[in-house]
Amino acid sequence: MIRFPLRLFSLGTRPPLRLLPLLPLLLALPSCLSGPKTVATNPAVEAEKRDVGSHRDEIDDNSERMLKEGRETFRYDTFGSEEFWGKTRLHAAILGEKQGGVGPGLTAADALKVGLKVDVGKLPAILVEVIKKGSVSLEKPETTLELLKADAVVGVKAIVDENTKAMTAVGITCALCHSTVDDSFAKGIGRRLDGWPNRDLDVGAIVSMAPDLSQFTALLGADDATVRKVLKSWGPGKYDAELDQDGKGFRPDGKSAATVLPAAFGLAGVNLHTYTGWGSVTYWNAYVAVTQMHGKGTFFDPRIQTSPDQFPVGVKARLWDVRSSPDLVTSKLAALHYYQLSIPAPKPKKGSFDEAAAGRGRLVFEGKAKCARCHVPPLFTEPGWSMHTAEEIGIDDFQASRSPDKKFYRTTPLSGLFVRAKGGFYHDGRFADYRAVIDHYDRQFKLGLSEQEKIELAEYLKSI
Ligand code: HEC
Numbered sequence: 001m002i003r004f005p006l007r008l009f010s011l012g013t014r015p016p017l018r019l020l021p022l023l024p025l026l027l028a029l030p031s032c033l034s035g036p037k038t039v040a041t042n043p044a045v046e047a048e049k050r051d052v053g054s055h056r057d058e059i060d061d062n063s064e065r066m067l068k069e070g071r072e073t074f075r076y077d078t079f080g081s082e083e084f085w086g087k088t089r090l091h092a093a094i095l096g097e098k099q100g101g102v103g104p105g106l107t108a109a110d111a112l113k114v115g116l117k118v119d120v121g122k123l124p125a126i127l128v129e130v131i132k133k134g135s136v137s138l139e140k141p142e143t144t145l146e147l148l149k150a151d152a153v154v155g156v157k158a159i160v161d162e163n164t165k166a167m168t169a170v171g172i173t174c175a176l177c178h179s180t181v182d183d184s185f186a187k188g189i190g191r192r193l194d195g196w197p198n199r200d201l202d203v204g205a206i207v208s209m210a211p212d213l214s215q216f217t218a219l220l221g222a223d224d225a226t227v228r229k230v231l232k233s234w235g236p237g238k239y240d241a242e243l244d245q246d247g248k249g250f251r252p253d254g255k256s257a258a259t260v261l262p263a264a265f266g267l268a269g270v271n272l273h274t275y276t277g278w279g280s281v282t283y284w285n286a287y288v289a290v291t292q293m294h295g296k297g298t299f300f301d302p303r304i305q306t307s308p309d310q311f312p313v314g315v316k317a318r319l320w321d322v323r324s325s326p327d328l329v330t331s332k333l334a335a336l337h338y339y340q341l342s343i344p345a346p347k348p349k350k351g352s353f354d355e356a357a358a359g360r361g362r363l364v365f366e367g368k369a370k371c372a373r374c375h376v377p378p379l380f381t382e383p384g385w386s387m388h389t390a391e392e393i394g395i396d397d398f399q400a401s402r403s404p405d406k407k408f409y410r411t412t413p414l415s416g417l418f419v420r421a422k423g424g425f426y427h428d429g430r431f432a433d434y435r436a437v438i439d440h441y442d443r444q445f446k447l448g449l450s451e452q453e454k455i456e457l458a459e460y461l462k463s464i
């Protein structure tokens, strides 16, 4: 009978003080144990029995592993997308004629100009030195190749032939659009910032460097010139993740149909994802890896198939039921999801906003302006089903009508909003700055905000 407490308190020494409050309970235990056995031990639990003192932390171990694996996937995994991109011969345009490719080649300076970023952590020390000294010119495609071979270009992975050492294709990773760098070494070169939308990145300009866009023309049923026109209409910080489902390159008003690249941080606790709520984070991760990056994996969504009028391209190309062999995506989704949810929203620097005014602005946000009705702090979106019609928020329904639900915008979680100031707010960046969004809400909801309140509200938005 007394074996049990003895084991707990090691060799009969006095029970540690912090266990004293539990003592009555512990003393009562032996009698319980010998009492009527009404519930048999579940055999599944039986196998898991350990000594009371043993430290089993499989959950902690798993958490650590998932985080690490997910980060690797997010930063470096191309999901086999090099097969698709290899056919576009984008790598040949990057190399240039002198290095066995085509055209003038992409100099490192031009790569930085289209918004590609360089991870200084991946640069070999020798390359850092020569760049510092200026003895390596950023004005040459050779330097771009060096950077790619060092795996230092964020989101772009060079596939290099082991024997000839020639670059035979490039693949892309999630980090291409959802990471940037802190410019600590030079403009466009620095430490990685995972989850930050790269609002400098001109995806359309990069894709349209590719000599062969026949995979796009075949998919979209459009000629080469039209495909290039659509790609070039996007501009920096934008991408259109629905084009290859509905084939809509432009809005009815003639403007680009692309959306701004969203934050991939601060998403834990948020129910639906994308500006129009296509699904959960992991839904979207599979969607993008398979249908946008053109990796090899599995993606299934019958909502696309059942709306052939809405998604003519996706239905025709069966982009709602993709089963690649081998599947290089599915085994990575769990850890990728885990990592995605672990990326915190960054905090704005002290001094980047007026603290006293932000404090008063918070009262406006939660009070008179009723922003917190939808942007519920601290998630800054509604716990639950955070979707609103275009009419409710006072904008057109073009983008909303491109999602399977056809009519909603999701309340954007606002944490780390300052990161998204470049490129504008709302799904297409239509509001150029804080003041423009606030003026929009003031009109839409007839808030009657004073000049002072608008200024304070803007300071608050900068602070979250
Ligand atoms: C070519 C650029 C690009 C790449 C590469 C890309 N994304 Fe995205 N991502 C976007 C755009 C644009 C959206 C917004 C789509 C929309 O709302 O219609 C988006 C949306 C998201 C969202 C939803 C954000 C929110 O506000 O809820 C998540 C999460 C995400 N991407 C994760 C990923 C992951 C993980 C990968 C790699 C598997 C990836 N993305 C690759 C451009 C990209």
Ligand code: HEC
Residues within 6 Å of the ligand: 275, 365, 369, 370, 371, 372, 373, 374, 375, 388, 392, 393, 395, 409, 410, 411, 412, 414, 417, 420, 424, 425, 426, 427, 428, 437, 438, 441, 442, 457, 461
């Ligand atoms: C009825 C719900 C609702 C209310 C009330 C509301 N919002 Fe929004 N908010 C939304 C939705 C939905 C979006 C996404 C719109 C889009 O992307 O087109 C959004 C987007 C935003 C964005 C853009 C975020 C980004 O990354 O682009 C900002 C900023 C914002 N809201 C601030 C506010 C402020 C300030 C108020 C109060 C004056 C407010 N909202 C009131 C629903 C609401």
